[in-house]
Amino acid sequence: xxxxxxxxxxxxxxxxxxxxxxxxxxxxxxxxxxxxxxxxxxxxxxxxxxxxxxxxxxxxxxxxxxxxxxxxxxxxxxxxxxxxxxxxxxxxxxxxxxxxxxxxxxxxxxxxxxxxxxxxxxxxxxxxxxxxxxxxxxxxxxxxxxxxxxxxxxxxxxxxxxxxxxxxxxxxxxxxxxxxxxxxxxxxxxxxxxxxxxxxxxxxxxxxxxxxxxxxxxxxxxxxxxxxxxxxxxxxxxxxxxxxxxxxxxxxxxxxxxxxxxxxxxxxxxxxxxxxxxxxxxxxxxxxxxxxxxxxxxxxxxxxxxxxxxxxxxxxxxxxxxxxxxxxxxxxxxxxxxxxxxxxxxxxxxxxxxxxxxxxxxxxxxxxxxxxxxxxxxxxxxxxxxxxxxxxxxxxxxxxxxxxxxxxxxxxxxxxxxxxxxxx
Amino acid sequence: xxxxxxxxxxxxxxxxxxxxxxxxxxxxxxxxxxxxxxxxxxxxxxxxxxxxxxxxxxxxxxxxxxxxxxxxxxxxxxxxxxxxxxxxxxxxxxxxxxxxxx
Numbered sequence: 121x122x123x124x125x126x127x128x129x130x131x132x133x134x135x136x137x138x139x140x141x142x143x144x145x146x147x148x149x150x151x152x153x154x155x156x157x158x159x160x161x162x163x164x165x166x167x168x169x170x171x172x173x174x175x176x177x178x179x180x181x182x183x184x185x186x187x188x189x190x191x192x193x194x195x196x197x198x199x200x201x202x203x204x205x206x207x208x209x210x211x212x213x214x215x216x217x218x219x220x221x222x223x224x225x226x227x228x229x230x231x232x233x234x235x236x237x238x239x240x241x242x243x244x245x246x247x248x249x250x251x252x253x254x255x256x257x258x259x260x261x262x263x264x265x266x267x268x269x270x271x272x273x274x275x276x277x278x279x280x281x282x283x284x285x286x287x288x289x290x291x292x293x294x295x296x297x298x299x300x301x302x303x304x305x306x307x308x309x310x311x312x313x314x315x316x317x318x319x320x321x322x323x324x325x326x327x328x329x330x331x332x333x334x335x336x337x338x339x340x341x342x343x344x345x346x347x348x349x350x351x352x353x354x355x356x357x358x359x360x361x362x363x364x365x366x367x368x369x370x371x372x373x374x375x376x377x378x379x380x381x382x383x384x385x386x387x388x389x390x391x392x393x394x395x396x397x398x399x400x401x402x403x404x405x406x407x408x409x410x411x412x413x414x415x416x417x418x419x420x421x422x423x424x425x426x427x428x429x430x431x432x433x434x435x436x437x438x439x440x441x442x443x444x445x446x447x448x449x450x451x452x453x454x455x456x457x458x459x460x461x462x463x464x465x466x467x468x469x470x471x472x473x474x475x476x477x478x479x480x481x482x483x484x485x486x487x488x489x490x491x492x493x494x495x496x497x498x499x500x501x502x503x504x505x506x507x508x509x510x511x512x513x514x515x516x517x518x519x520x521x522x523x524x525x526x527x528x529x530x531x532x533x534x535x536x537x538x539x540x541x542x543x544x
Numbered sequence: 545x546x547x548x549x550x551x552x553x554x555x556x557x558x559x560x561x562x563x564x565x566x567x568x569x570x571x572x573x574x575x576x577x578x579x580x581x582x583x584x585x586x587x588x589x590x591x592x593x594x595x596x597x598x599x600x601x602x603x604x605x606x607x608x609x610x611x612x613x614x615x616x617x618x619x620x621x622x623x624x625x626x627x628x629x630x631x632x633x634x635x636x637x638x639x640x641x642x643x644x645x646x
Contacts, residue, residue, distance in 0.1 A: 471568075
């Protein structure tokens with residue numbers, strides 16, 4: 121009797137595996153990790169779990185997009201000095217070199233009590249540990265006008281690199297000289313703190329070359345530039361004085377997409393020829409639906425020793441979706457670093473070992489202020505056992521003295537190396 | 545009833561057996577992983593601009609890292625990064641990367 125049940129249970133495992141195209145029969149004996157989201161966090165975690173477990177842990181990576189498109193450097197596409205194709209890469213090496221099972225699919229439902237993931241294709245995956253790295257989604261209901269039909273097709277965010285990046289570039293190219301480009305920035309925290317200011321610089325650079333009578337108007341919900349503030353403001357004064365206008369404290373409450381008008385919460389209205397709305401953000405939808413977003417319903421609180429959710433056992437959350445530690449930006453570099461702390465902890469936990477007691481991580485963010493010159497911000501973070509969080513190591517970190525082409529070289533090589541570290 | 549009782553036991557056995565097969569993460573690998581978003585996985589650096597770390601002599605790496613930390617060696621970013629690590633950690637990094645294949 122027991123024997124037959126054993127066979128049935130084992131058989132069920134094989135059927136389950138075969139529905140998702142698993143070729144290895146022995147796979148069912150190894151611990152199973154499922155990673156949701158193949159961005160800078162998820163892809164890196166998948167690779168490092170395979171590397172650090174010596175292949176002893178099976179890893180399945182679920183990503184709906186056929187290719188990886190980098191958000192870092194995507195502002196250069198708007199500025200005209202890079203093509204989106206330069207920032208687009210395949211996932212093939214993760215399978216070929218690291219034996220990761222890659223499924224081009226989306227997650228519909230996470231059943232934490234059964235430790236299963238239901239995919240849009242209908243397949244169900246069982247996991248011992250689940251890693252959720254879903255990035256951000258937009259809180260559209262804070263901008264009622266953006267929910268009208270067609271509004272999101274004409275007023276773009278371009279805050280996830282891809283078709284929107286190309287479409288916003290096309291709008292800028294079609295804009296006549298003498299026009300106004302306006303960009304709204306949501307209250308922090310949002311993905312990529314210096315990103316909006318880099319974007320303003322890139323578009324000002326494009327205008328200075330191609331449409332010198334045009335304006336860049338920055339409508340910032342925050343009271344001051346959120347990242348690298350003194351540097352950006354100095355550069356705008358020195359290089360783009362007649363192009364960029366910075367308006368802090370403009371908290372966008374609504375948008376009229378037909379007239380390309382942004383409205384502030386105190387009733388100020390700004391009409392633009394090209395309006396770019398960076399909406400307020402929260403953790404990706406699957407994290408919110410799965411009860412992981414336990415910080416104000418927006419972000420996912422984690423144990424920084426393991427990146428395990430504080431809301432749901434055996435589920436880890438990485439990248440922009442987490443409730444960050446003090447002075448920790450929502451950046452690609454940070455997601456890469458979360459991924460490695462998490463990967464090491466997951467391997468240790470699956471092996472029955474205690475994870476590292478004082479994990480560390482670094483951050484570097486490079487911003488292009490024209491086609492060549494770059495400024496950076498950097499920091500080093502270490503776990504503080506008393507405060508149970510990651511804190512900046514005193515004395516570490518800082519910003520550039522000023523923009524330079526040397527840092528432009530470093531930035532491009534940073535990109536090459538982090539892409540390889542993530543994908544190959 | 546019996547089946548419900550059997551499956552958790554079975555899973556527990558599988559997990560225990562699998563756990564024994566998961567090797568230790570090499571010493572220094574976690575710390576070194578903080579460097580390699582810029583310097584390439586295990587220090588196998590892409591491109592010719594950022595210094596390749598894998599397979600460099602241990603003393604060279606150690607001297608460079610300390611010189612960055614003290615500011616003796618000028619840099620845009622490395623002084624700011626090196627100051628986040630203790631001298632012992634810099635030695636661990638030098639040992640790890642010097643032992644990696646070029």
